[in-house]
Amino acid sequence: MSDNINININQVSWKELGDITILVVEDDPFNQLLVKSLLKKFSEIHIIEAYDGAEALKIILTNIKIDIILLDLHMPTMNGYEFLEELKKDDKSYLVPIIFAMTTDENEKRKLYSHGVDGFISKPFNIEELEIKIYSAIKSKIEKAKDKSLFHTNDDIENSQKDFFCRMVEVKNKSNIDIKFQNEVIATIAKEFALLLGYNFKVASNIYCASKIRDIGLIGFNQDMKLDIKFSIEDKKKYNEYILCGYKMMNSHIETNFLKITKKIILQYRESYDGSGTPSQLKFSQISKKAMIVGMAETFEALLSIREYRDKKVYSSQETYNVFKYESGKRFSPELTKVFLKNFYTFIKLRKQILLK
Template sequence: MAAAAKQTVLVVDDTPENLDVIAGILKENYKIRVATNGAKALKLADSASQPDIILLDIMMPEMDGYEVCQALKKNPRTARIPVIFVTAKGEVSDEAKGFELGAVDYITKPVSPPLVLARVKTQLALYDQERYLDALVAERTKALEGTRLQIIRRLGRAAEFKDNETGMHVVRMSHYSRIIAESMGMPEDYCDLILQSAPMHDIGKIGIPDNVMLKPGRLTDEEWVIMRTHPSIGAMIIGDHDSELLKMAKVIALNHHEKWDGSGYPNGVAGTDIPIEARIVAIADVFDALTTARPYKDAWPVEKAVDVIKQDAGSHFDPELVDVFVRELPKVLEIKEKYAETTESIDQQEQRIVITENLP
């Protein structure tokens, strides 16, 4: 079995003799890197081969150890690297300042070799344990998020079981929504939320009677009144919750049929009074509906669907978001191809029609 790679210690001191002393103590057990000033230390700490721990002198010219430590902790890439101050400054106030800046330990000069070895070993063990626990949490969080997303998509598919769409519709339109949000410069957590909440946009269709939802012909005015209640029903199904995901899902469910000019439903909200996530989903939803084949219609060519969305900018859709959508069309088409309808998904649509037509 190959021996484990040595961990790396970065020693920072402006005096070469001090570097030699520390390196001599540690070199048998660790890989040593050295820096004679703060600027070089920051560069090495933020390099591709980051150190596992930093031993940092305080009294240095131009940039002292306190300033170096502060800069390390401000940089997300280096903030978690443990820092041990090694210095002749031994006053309690000096130690307190070091700990306030994020140092994990404090060694005074002249150094004791056994003490240096013990402190470095202890802090590296703690850092290793921290990284291991972080990895476990990240793995578990990823699994939970994956499960949550699958449940959400299945809720979306539950609504589509009463419609002529497949589960791939909610996958595609949710990714289209994320592409638009990312292009707008939205924070990553917002983009994740819209990806995960968009599949529930039509959950309210569960509450629409089958004689309206599955009617093969045109709906009457009275039936349209019923159909237009599905956003409100969806909002009631999702309900009120502290979860940011469910809050956004409710907003999208309630508002994704509102139109920029105020002619939408259920509340006739207009312009920027329509929540931004609902305006995003409206474009994604309509584009996918137009460009996907259904048992009752052929898929529209992409060019025709995009032209319609452009024509409806300022009436149905937020014109600025339409510009974003058109700009990101290459990414949208990649998603469309990646999650294209399969023979199985089309068969599922036809099976649903047969099942519902034969219900008593």
């Protein structure tokens, strides 16, 4: 790679590139404002802001389409080098060109190029340099995408699977606001819990999606999952059968990391640490940690939601906390329960935020 500019200002035609989204990762509010003011004349350019590498990663991994990243090197929480290392772990970001919004010496440039950087923008910012370099990077990205269009990457397949299965579940639950809300809470808590346990953003995002489709086999279940109905023994037997149907649905598709995680969750998230769960009475290390994460997130939401068939219709936050403490070593792994309880009130806040949306 080189930092040379091969296009002059007269060759730039933004309309042929279509709408462009730029992620500006910069902790200095003045520089953020300056970039926006310099580029606001181009109606095709949309800007998203992040104030450190950690915030930028979260934006990227929510599947927002990002065409180019303007990245500062010196930032709190996660600096430029750390951001690049984390970005490498996420397969779907490999076509995103990156430009460091910084000046540096040639030795530093070579070091940064080896980390996957495409070029550099000088500070203070110059509108002509910004325009040409951004245009060149987007143009290069389009050419790379054309080269890749002859085959599907693993990431393409995973994204297609997520979209397909999530849409199926959304259609099933479209008229049930309560279940839609609860699924979002369970998925969000499971993802946050996974991050706290040390899983990277991509795995945590896969757990999020898998949580939403954990009961996909119930699409064939002719009883609507009403919250005020207590299942009979026969209903529970059928329920377990349809859980297995969900697993079989996954088996008919190309094996990806997303599907590997999802199949474990579908089969095991109702298992218990002490072997008293369903459908296979697995225990201890036989149960996938990812499945138990989802099982704990679902129990958390179930206790805090109204269930008319229970003697106790709804549990308070403190009562829910006490249940988790009691179930440590029984329903849940002591190791996971310790982390969950340490962050319990963070999860309570997340749930309230989703409720207010």
